[in-house]
Amino acid sequence: GQNIDQPTEMTATEGAIVQINCTYQTSGFNGLFWYQQHAGEAPTFLSYNVLDGLEEKGRFSSFLSRSKGYSYLLLKELQMKDSASYLCAVRDMGAGQAGTALIFGKGTTLSVSS
Amino acid sequence: EPEVTQTPSHQVTQMGQEVILRCVPISNHLYFYWYRQILGQKVEFLVSFYNNEISEKSEIFDDQFSVERPDGSNFTLKIRSTKLEDSAMYFCASKPGQVLTDTQYFGPGTRLTVL
Numbered sequence: 001g002q003n004i005d006q007p008t009e010m011t012a013t014e015g016a017i018v019q020i021n022c023t024y025q026t027s028g029f030n031g032l033f034w035y036q037q038h039a040g041e042a043p044t045f046l047s048y049n050v051l052d053g054l055e056e057k058g059r060f061s062s063f064l065s066r067s068k069g070y071s072y073l074l075l076k077e078l079q080m081k082d083s084a085s086y087l088c089a090v091r092d093m094g095a096g097q098a099g100t101a102l103i104f105g106k107g108t109t110l111s112v113s114s
Numbered sequence: 115e116p117e118v119t120q121t122p123s124h125q126v127t128q129m130g131q132e133v134i135l136r137c138v139p140i141s142n143h144l145y146f147y148w149y150r151q152i153l154g155q156k157v158e159f160l161v162s163f164y165n166n167e168i169s170e171k172s173e174i175f176d177d178q179f180s181v182e183r184p185d186g187s188n189f190t191l192k193i194r195s196t197k198l199e200d201s202a203m204y205f206c207a208s209k210p211g212q213v214l215t216d217t218q219y220f221g222p223g224t225r226l227t228v229l
Binding site: 103105 | 145147149155156157158159162164169170172205209217218219220221222223
């Protein structure tokens with residue numbers, strides 16, 4: 001089976017840096033995704049990691065350690081518009097599956113204040 | 115930029131009724147998905163569809179659910195006899211192909227309310 005854990009809520013102030021952690025357990029890891037979801041809207045893609053290390057994309061970076069089953073999303077220079085839920089999702093090549101479905105964590109609600 | 119579209123944005127139905135949720139994936143994409151999100155809970159995978167057949171499905175996707183690609187552009191999710199617990203946001207997603215780095219792009223969702 002799969003298990004994905006992330007903190008429920010985080011708060012930060014504008015201009016700060018925040019790190020959102022995600023730990024996962026899967027039977028056949030095949031990539032980890034971070035999505036942003038504003039309330040009542042669809043998830044939008046932020047980043048993807050399949051190999052160990054850091055992927056940087058502007059103000060957002062994501063890190064993966066496959067041996068530890070661990071990832072984080074780093075958001076720099078926080079803005080009010082970054083207030084949203086951040087969803088960690090893994091692609092799992094579990095037995096009998098084609099392995100393209102995403103299994104999501106419960107999401108971390110980030111509140112950015114001025 | 116191409117987008118996944120979904121209709122309707124909100125569907126209200128009575129328990130026991132059939133509903134069809136519609137999606138138009140991005141035009142050159144090959145993999146299509148349905149996910150649902152019950153209010154306040156996580157996004158849950160329902161089913162994936164490739165090459166005109168179901169590729170994988172979750173335990174949630176039981177006999178009351180079916181999917182279809184009736185033509186070259188639409189992808190539908192049918193719930194045969196809705197239950198109260200089917201109330202959720204239903205998201206359609208699509209991705210270009212089987213390359214590992216392919217990203218799934220989500221539509222805006224259909225909010226289904228079962229009374």
